Amino acid sequence: MSADPSAIDPAKTHLVKDLVHDRALVSCRFDAQGRFVFAGSEDNSVVCWDLASGAKTVLAAHDSWPHALASTPDGQTLLTGACDGRLIWWPCAAEKPSPSRTIEAHAGWVNSVAVSPDGKLIATAGNDRLVKLWSAEDGSLIQELPGHPKYVYQATFDPSGRFLASADIAGLVILWDVSVRKEARRLDAGKLSKYDQGQGVDYGGARGLAFSADGQMLFVAGLIEASNPLGAVSNPALVAIDTREGGAAPFLHRPKDDLKGVAWGVKPHPGGFLIAVTGGTGGGALLFWKPGEVNEFARVALPNTGRALDLHPDAIRVATAHHDGHVRIWSLTEKPPG
């Protein structure tokens, strides 16, 4: 499918495929070549759908919820990380996929997994407060990266592969220099986090993390105005951070109204806007923001609370994963007549 940029019209986003699983979903990801969509489920499996044929395969090996999904750039291998602390390698296109490698990656949940643009490195983020670098080829541990004082929720490489960004529940973002495997800089997405004194809990943090195409900006998805964390009272929000030394202060994007929920996942679109999915008591929605504008310019209601988001390599299609067990594929274009 070739993308005609002028056809992209977020306000006209419509459903093009509805993929159904029988248990709630917690994550979703396209492979890097765009042939498949994967979704982690509360039944501990990762479900795979072939986008062309619609064929569904179940990747069952984890003992707990697979929140973390990423494919190698060649689209051949899927990495999955779960609440069982394990990281598993899977052949993407196998008919009966089974793990090609399983390692005990973290003491606690694996919250996020990322593959470097050159396909050689894998980064994971865990509830053990560690970011870890692994060899994609043989699964050996290359480096442990301590530094976050609290649960690390996200890890992602910048498009050049020079940097790895990680972000935690308190909104601390660490930019790591991949070549020397050391901290390069610390950035602040603390607007998305709070410690609630009355309830005695940390809440918020990075629920999604993505670099802009030029690597200059880092986008963090999460929540604000958390007046009652245990009662799910908050608004979804994004923070856009300039990663350059002496860059502009973090910019907050928020809904134009009191939409209640959390922004799970953020993807920058080559057309120059940001996409996020929300879920919570305000229901599910796709929100679209332009850089420098506080409120969204388009919003599309979803039939069920949203839990995860990914943008297809074709930059036309978006996948959302839902509590009702559906992965919904959307096209950011106007639905053709007829």
Next chain:
Amino acid sequence: MRCDYSCRSDEHVMNRRGFLGGVAGLGLGAASGLGSLFGRSGAASAAMADQGKQMLVVWLAGGSSQLETWDPKPGTVTGGPFRAIETSVPGVKICELLPGTAKQMHRMALVRGVNTKEDDHGKGHYLMHTGRPQTPGAEHPHLGSIAARFLNPEEGPLPGYIHITPGGGGLGGSEAAILGPKYGALYLGNGQPPNNTGRPLPPEADAARHALRRRMNDRFATRRRTAETDAYTTTYEQALQLMERREVFDVSKEPERDRDRYGSHDFGRHCLLARRLLEAGSTFVQVTHSNYDTHNENFAFHLEQLGEFDQGFSTLLDDLAQRGRLDNTLVVVMSEFGRTPSINYLYGRDHWSAAWSIALAGCGIKGGAVVGKTNDKGTEVVDRQVGAGHLFHTYLKAVGLDAKGDFLVNGRNIQVADPAASPIAELLA
């Protein structure tokens, strides 16, 4: 002298003392069989009190999830993402969020068949604190007030019912209901010592004006003496006692290595303060940990809260055991209810009282015992279902208070526990 309530007047105290005579000094009691000789009289309760039985209640406010603590169901549709771990009791597994507590399981008992039929915070709180359903007009005393009245010696060095809370200090009094506000809770807000425990004058000068105050009150009492005036004057005496013992409330006096072991968070400090108070002779100490009402993101929040709980609680339990205190200290861990097996769309669990758990230790509770069972998804109790009344009877029995015995208040017998229930025998050695 008119005294139409349980005033514990000099008269009453004298009778009890006279009866016990030298017996109390010998430290005899139920263990030697003398308790049964006394039958079920109030004097027997007093004899038990002199044994120095104490209680520690850890209150997980908001309703902690039994599936993320004492009764995990990993790999089921209700189990959630956490797994179960082995404990020091072969065959007994608890949630992986409690690794320290798992090592203490041989000292603990689990009650997994609790069905209290009450999903409301306020009513659940009342039910679990008093052993009775909350009904309009009726007021029953808290477990802590019962301990303060019937377990705490009259001249006990500290208030009988101390409650360490994470939030503000609250006003106490009504927890004691018919027992009188003297047996209400002393709240230590965020584990801080009570305010105003420092004297504004040198001790002799302060003593002189207190003596003056007492004279005036004695004179007034000849004209008018009620439960309220007595309670009021008693609070000053309690205040003086507290002032004398203010160091007991200062947890910074505990060694630094202990503060590290218990955890550098509020709950850890509060557990260490509880140890300090129990060692100083407090009869009843409650520590509240907040908050477990996880309608949203149940798993992330329980991970965080139970991390604190596990460290503080397992350290405290182990210390009590190592210091030889556990035999005389009843430990109860409970909430107002549990949480739903089904997981809602916010990754949360909601209120649930039909099949949940509490944990116990110490004071004759059988270590390693598991009483009651739920089905494989945790949606129903399938064996040995118990309610709040049974639990309440069990606590009282464990500390030597026979709930079916006489408890004289206001010249009348009151029933401190629901007469329709009885202790859970399998828990008591």
Next chain:
Amino acid sequence: MEQTLHDRLKGNEAPFVSQFGRAAGQPQEASDSTVHQALFLANGEPVNSWVDGFAGRLAAIADNNALADDLYLSILTRRPSQEDRNDLVAYLATRPADRKGAVKDLAWALFTSSEFRFSH
């Protein structure tokens, strides 16, 4: 006078009344007689500094009968009995060099007495 005293008392007790834990939903239990209140009244700065100011004025009254009248009327809104007067004089006699201090103690004792608390 009495109203002023009560108003001052109410204002100063505000720090004690605090919500306990937002989410637990427990009923706020209030009681008339608590150890916290006794500590506040006995040792709290507001009460003790008020008593100090009050006593300063009264200690200047040379006649003990007039002093007793003023003291009891101000605080208990009644005249002192003969026994009250005797006690007062006896107490003043224990501190001949510090009349103000003694009057302070008398005022404080009346203010913290159960009669003051329950006769209004």
